[in-house]
Amino acid sequence: MRRPKHGLTRESGLKLDRTPHNPTPPARLLDVTRLLRRAGRVWTGVDRVELAYLAELSAGPLPVWGLARTPFGYVLLDQDGLAGFHQRLIGSAEFSSPDMLSRLHRGMGDTARRALTDIRKLAVARCIPRGLPQMLTRHLPVGTAYLNTGHSNLSERVFKAVRAVPQARISVFVHDVIPIEFPQFQREGTVGVFEQKMRRVQQHADLIIYNSADTQMRTERVMSDWGPAPQGIVAHLGIVPQSPDRSALPEGLPPETPYFITVGTIEPRKNHALLLDVWERLGPDAPMLLICGSRGWNNEAVFKRLDALGADARVLEVSGLSDGALSALIEGAHALLFPSRAEGFGLPAVEALVLGTPVLCSNMATFREILADKANYVDDSATKLWEECIVDWSKKARITLRVRDFEAPTWVAHFKIALSFT
Numbered sequence: 001m002r003r004p005k006h007g008l009t010r011e012s013g014l015k016l017d018r019t020p021h022n023p024t025p026p027a028r029l030l031d032v033t034r035l036l037r038r039a040g041r042v043w044t045g046v047d048r049v050e051l052a053y054l055a056e057l058s059a060g061p062l063p064v065w066g067l068a069r070t071p072f073g074y075v076l077l078d079q080d081g082l083a084g085f086h087q088r089l090i091g092s093a094e095f096s097s098p099d100m101l102s103r104l105h106r107g108m109g110d111t112a113r114r115a116l117t118d119i120r121k122l123a124v125a126r127c128i129p130r131g132l133p134q135m136l137t138r139h140l141p142v143g144t145a146y147l148n149t150g151h152s153n154l155s156e157r158v159f160k161a162v163r164a165v166p167q168a169r170i171s172v173f174v175h176d177v178i179p180i181e182f183p184q185f186q187r188e189g190t191v192g193v194f195e196q197k198m199r200r201v202q203q204h205a206d207l208i209i210y211n212s213a214d215t216q217m218r219t220e221r222v223m224s225d226w227g228p229a230p231q232g233i234v235a236h237l238g239i240v241p242q243s244p245d246r247s248a249l250p251e252g253l254p255p256e257t258p259y260f261i262t263v264g265t266i267e268p269r270k271n272h273a274l275l276l277d278v279w280e281r282l283g284p285d286a287p288m289l290l291i292c293g294s295r296g297w298n299n300e301a302v303f304k305r306l307d308a309l310g311a312d313a314r315v316l317e318v319s320g321l322s323d324g325a326l327s328a329l330i331e332g333a334h335a336l337l338f339p340s341r342a343e344g345f346g347l348p349a350v351e352a353l354v355l356g357t358p359v360l361c362s363n364m365a366t367f368r369e370i371l372a373d374k375a376n377y378v379d380d381s382a383t384k385l386w387e388e389c390i391v392d393w394s395k396k397a398r399i400t401l402r403v404r405d406f407e408a409p410t411w412v413a414h415f416k417i418a419l420s421f422t
Contacts (some may be wrong), residue, residue, distance in 0.1 A: 005296045026143050027063040027140060028064045028144065028161050029147065030057050030067070030082070031148040031152070032054060034151070035068045035089055036069075039095075040110065040114075040115070042294070042320065047150070049150070049237060050241070051086075052238065058079060061152070062165065063141075065144075066082040067146075068153075069155075069158075070119070072156040073129055074127050074131075074132050074135065075120055077119070077124065085122055094110065096117050098114050099120075101115045124139065132157060132161040133160070140165050142166045143167040143169070145168070146170045146171065147171050147172075147173075149172075151175060154201060156200060157201075166297075170269050171207040171209060171421070172208055173208075174201065175345070176219075176345075177218055179195070180194065180195055182342050184268070185268045188298075199226055206231065209233055209418050209421075211236065212370060213235060224339075235417040236414060237345055237347065238409055239354055239409060239410070243353050244324060244332075245322065246278055246325075248324050249321075253325075254328065255288040258288055258392075260287055260335055261290045261292060261329055261330055262275060262289070262291055263336065263348040264292075264340070265293045265296040266293050266298050266299055266302060266306075266317075268341075271340055273302055273305075274381070275386075278383060286314040286394075287334065287390075289314060289316070292326060295319075330351065330357050334394060334401060335393055335401065336352035336358070336359045337386075337391075338360065338367075340364075343366050345366065346367055346370060353375070353403050358402070359376065362379070374405075376389065
């Protein structure tokens with residue numbers, strides 16, 4: 001597929017007869033359900049996108065509202081409430097102690113219960129599920145633009161409730177369609193749920209925002225089996241450089257010897273098995289490999305190999321690091337290794353290049369679109385080539401490998417595109 005002009009925007013050739021585009025809506029409604037549910041956890045790439053939208057819209061000149069699905073129904077926040085919720089999420093303000101209602105909900109961590117307590121306190125309106133259309137029409141102006149950026153709350157109920165607001169417009173951020181393309185990598189029972197979400201997006205959205213032209217191509221190919229895809233635009237994700245904080249690292253990190261690093265949830269799609277194969281072949285003379293990420297799903301063979309590592313192993317599993325600590329490890333590494341089998345964007349690779357750390361990654365269209373000639377590409381199954389490159393780099397001084405002229409995409413550029421259509 002030919003890349004869009006400037007690599008940023010393209011309108012799909014498949015169009016639906018939907019509400020006419022209004023470039024300056026009277027207000028926006030941002031869905032923050034994902035951030036509410038993930039409060040207190042380490043932010044994922046998708047979390048960071050929703051957080052960036054929250055920061056941008058809550059500080060912007062256009063009126064903005066927030067919507068969240070809670071275990072008890074829905075809450076609606078005005079601009080002040082949304083700003084207050086944002087301050088709590090980023091640590092600029094403290095969450096309240098969890099109230100009785102939040103304590104009754106099982107399966108939530110303490111911070112999530114606190115967030116649930118505060119989002120109800122900050123709300124200007126609350127409702128049980130069947131009352132959502134009435135709540136939205138009572139508070140939101142005609143022509144409100146609804147934005148969902150987190151793959152959460154993409155329900156028939158929400159879409160129909162938003163449509164109850166006259167001339168409302170629905171925009172959805174699609175990060176990838178990997179669960180549909182690669183079902184073998186997913187948790188049991190999640191593929192069908194994800195497909196139903198994407199079917200609802202295809203049916204109800206006026207606009208889909210994509211993080212890459214490759215994601216757009218793949219999504220429209222999937223949706224073509226269901227009917228015409230909504231209008232689509234591409235806006236590369238922005239990067240907020242994290243200041244490396246070595247003081248936040250646990251004892252023993254970073255290693256005293258040269259090391260390589262890989263970042264991401266330990267699940268089959270990330271292809272940690274390839275790296276473990278390389279390190280087994282290299283033996284005791286291998287450089288250190290830091291595997292940074294929490295354990296995921298469907299990866300028992302890799303977990304077993306990690307559990308069998310001895311104290312003198314050249315592979316170290318690390319999880320639960322702060323952003324600053326992780327950035328410190330990435331900055332000090334010989335290289336970031338990213339043998340992933342599928343990605344929508346590949347945020348760790350971009351963040352590594354921003355820090356000057358070279359990247360060795362899979363040879364896929366998404367990486368080539370975002371990283372261009374600043375990364376090194378190897379097929380995700382070519383174990384021997386990975387080994388040769390790693391050995392070669394490990395013999396070189398780290399300073400000679402540094403990347404010095406990578407121009408990272410910015411949130412300013414992203415929002416200039418995305419918000420001109422939503």
